[in-house]
Amino acid sequence: MSSSPLVSVLMPTFRQATFLPRALESLLAQSWEDWELIVVDDGSPDDTAAAVRPYLADPRIHYHQLDRNVGLGAALNHATALAGGQYLAYLPSDDLYYPDHLERLVGALEVDPGAELAYGGVRWAYQHAGPTLRGPGAVGREAASLGLPPEHQAQPTSGNLLALVQVMHRRTARLPRWTERTERVSDTLEADFWRELLDGGARFAYAGAVTCEWMSHPDQRHRIIAGVPGGLSRYRAHYGIGQGEYLNFQPSRGMRVNEAERYGRFAGRDLSPRPGGLKILLVGSLGFNPERLLALEERGHRLYGLWSPDPETWDATGPFPYGHIGTLPLDGDWADRVRALQPDLIYALLNWQALPLIGRVLDARLGIPLVFHFKEGPFICHEQGLWPTLVRVLKESDGQIFISPENREWFRLALGGGLDEARTFILDGDLPKLDWFTEDWSPKHSRADGQIHTVCAGRPLGLEPLSELARQGIHVHFYGTHFQEWFPNWTRQGLESGLLHLHPTVEPQDWVRELSRYDAAWVQQFSSDNGGDLRRAHWDDLNLPARLGTYAAAGLPWIMRDNRTSLVAMQTLAQQHDFGIFYRDFADLGAQLRDRSRLEDLTAHARAARRLFAFDTHADGLLNFFSRILASAVPAASRLGQP
Template sequence: MKRMPSSPPVPLVSVLMPTFKQASFLPRALESLLAQTWQDWELVVVDDGSPDDTAEVLQPFLSDPRIRFTRLDRNVGLGAALNHATELARGRYLAYLPSDDVYYPEHLETLVGVLEADAGVDLAYGGLRWGYHHYGPTLRGKVAVGREAEVLALPPEGKEQPTSGNLLALVQVMHRRSPHWPRWTERAERVSDSLEADFWRSLLEAGARFAYAGDITCEWVNHPDQRSHIIAGIPGGLSRYRAHYGIGRGEYLNFQPSRGMRVNEWERYGRFAEATRPHRPDSLKILVVGSLGFNPERLLALEERGHRLYGLWSPDPETWDATAPFPYGHIEDIPLDEHWPERVRAVQPDLIYALLNLQALPLIERVLDARLGIPLVFHFKEGPFPSDGLWPSLMRVLRESDGQIFISPENREWYRLALGGQLDESRTLILDGDLPRQDWMTDAWSPKLSHADGQIHTVCAGRPLGLEPLSALAENGIHVHFYGTHFHEWFPNWTRTGLESGFLHLHPTVEPQDWVAELSRYDAAWVQQFTSHNRGDLRRAAWDDLNLPARLSTYAAAGLPWIMRDNRHSLVAMQTLAQELGFGIFYRDFAALAAQLRDRPRLEEQTANARAARHLFAFDTHVGELLTFFRRILATQPFSATAQVALPQGDD
């Protein structure tokens, strides 16, 4: 009779190692596990679809029968990888060793000792080192020991604590297995840097008891590609998260960081899920280079007219800035690796559309350096600025681009002067660089709050720059409704003072689909408040004089007049625009502002003007003009194949 091989013994401890794109960290983490004084363990490695050489790095370690390796076909996120590893684990106790972290030799033995000594303890944790400078029992210090549930319910205090309020890093924890414990939150539900904190809270709510082991036994390694940094760090945010984890078209995220811009992509962009790209024989191939600011969905208007888009994106966008991959649309992304010039040449785009902010300049220069022989149009949103050392890059891009788009006549003139007058205005266009889609400009108007209570209600959907002192606003009976949870967090002292006055009211971030219904309740809206000193000379102009902030379109969608300090003695782009369209409320002091806001007939006239002009703040309104400008630039480039394509009447 043939004897069957015996199954490996069931270990007491299952160590779970989720890993993604961290091959360089793996040997250190694995060595620290192999060096444990407690040897009755198994390691369950779940590779969450890494594109690097993770499998090759792991191969020498797989000769140890205690190490098991599973590779997922695609990246599914940390929560799902942890749930998968938990299902594969066989041990009585679960410990965690993220592939970028480190155990000290006594870590497992110390935590096993706590759980074995007291059957009433469900989760044991060792102290940890992090950032090479900090030591302690928890990420929030000694105060949390024995008060874990209480401390997890408190906001974080101090710059050295995680903004998510997390208490325990995965690496420091060991807990009992139980079919009654909750599962980890998966990416399909929510993306947040509070993943661990939420799990600890759910364990405590299920009745788990925590205990500190009394010693520093591990290390939480701090580096820029940590998941928490990618989600809520600087740089970090939604665009960086999608790019890092390769989350492509069709996957919509509920992105809820502890700090920064929050968005439920399906609620905001789900309406574009079925968008098609019609075929047109004379369509342009447009390579978008850089980043897209606040309203990336505007590019769908180009696809809807049959044009094909490709993307070469800035590698480290700001938290608020948008780069692909996007869940909607059909943009074909070109990886920014050593082969990107060859890939661009293979695509043979007709035109490069380079935009939008200061941070994109290094990438745009790389494109110029590649000498691709493709006409480049540069669309620049920024006003004058010190440029953080990028002034030579900016001047070069302005000189070498084939066409330039500026956000206002004032900006164009400022840069003409900066170039010593050497700017061919026939090759320029005036167009705000960050306009939203027409979709958000609904007719879901709401009654004014002021009609119901007779008071003045204003709104600030953005940074409250210059709204001081709040006491003066309250004295003049001006209510301010402040939107954006992340803005509340960025201005805690201002927010606290305003709440004490009784005239500040906090609201969560308003989504584009709700701009009209939510914001049209107010009388007028605050833009940046400042006093200009340029006296009509653009050489004296500062950033605020020439900036057109993104919130202008939000307010325009809701038909709101703009509130701004009276700078008619100077050249200020926002003020010029508001005067031309007839919906600016200009003031010298808050008493004069209150008087204007109480002038109901005049306010109703300004509101009507704002509603009539709001289509000017939609990208769809201008897309034909933009495409005509592209074709005009192409017609002057003899090396472009598109130069031979006639523009049919009414094409765009």
């Protein structure tokens, strides 16, 4: 065996100590023995070092521990720099090789000097196997296959062609660098690397047999980024990314955000605690527009977070790149940490997914007043078996915040009158921060072409049939790449009509400039049948979608079905401020949108009321409510140890 091995196997690993022995044993069982293993421990907080230690007796195995997690791309670049082999192979610590894997891939490269990369077939999710993640049809057509959408639900949404574990390639001067977290976070990391190789003229070769296994489990990187559940909050929490570190988060599917562009404006603000400021522990998650809570820090209050462990793709939990919200680990000692922190108040929020954690906090009997802010949704709590928890939290919390008077009344009826209205407050849970309410107005499209231009910046619920809208000459501008992916059939049919126009997601800093050019905005479209009786209400009647704040910032009238014989929270708001367009059918809507004088009045009313839809406008009222709850709460000493 040569002093410099032919094959360097790269093993980036993070929080996978329990998987490691299986992967390492599979390498030791290889029929090809001329290899070295470069293990790069990417700042793992678990027992990774202990799991690797017994294997270091083999001089071919080298262990390198990074001080902190830097991400898969950087870990791969680090391992590549340490490798000495002519060929590079990959063994992620949750995958494994079959005994002939290295021998077959070396053979494929040796027999075909023109091939730059060889791959073995892969087994995945225990029940699928093939030459590639895209099936046998991709063999010899790798470049074309990478440009096609994925065809099988077991595959990553990125449309990847090859899992890392399958691959061995030559170490050449034109070898690309792996994209690092400081540049972009995406589940397309591998696919982008293969594509760059192919674009550079590389040719791939299949080794002719299934030689390895790609493990499927919830903590796979691509699932953390673009899976369900997955998304930005889960990624930040899983990899321990703290304050001050901005990510350019670009999943293949789901909500995308460049945090530096969106939140960089908040850096450098004076968020110092002030005398008399409260120490507030946030429990749960923040839904949309989490930066709104900077308004509390700007007023001199200190915030901490105990976050739900598995947030939805769209939901926001810390750590955040902006502000000073301190994150408390949700581990076996969390209750002791809260007691040591001694917050003045617990602010528990926001959606049904947070209820299990909020219930645990109540059960801990911490002796700290708790205010519960609930957005959605009571009906899902029925379905998920969380209704008893919701009722208990409502009854045991010191104060309750509801998103609308309709919601408060619905819960009063549901609880048999068991609400003290003096201990309640009305505040929508997803209001955006006032910073996004700029004066950057744009001229209306309709002034230039005389046609009707509407906007939908969210799910296009009820915007059908599109043929009827087209007959009325109503253009719909549909914003949000991820929404367009979620509704492919509707989007395709709309494009065929010629009056649907697709736009990328509009960032908060561009809401006013981009969206103010339209005549009116679509909220969820539905026909209510509660007839004024909230006992008959469903969630559409009670809901205040997050897009309302976006539309308010841009000063847009709301388009909605005429439900004025029912109690509907969105409709109540639109009627209060006279910026609603209520229609019976699309012909009626077309007639109203062509009434330019009335439309200008509605737009003026929407602009006049828009600051009421910013969180900052209500921050002082919320803090006054907290103070009232604190003033009337049972002293902590008498609350400790309550049954």
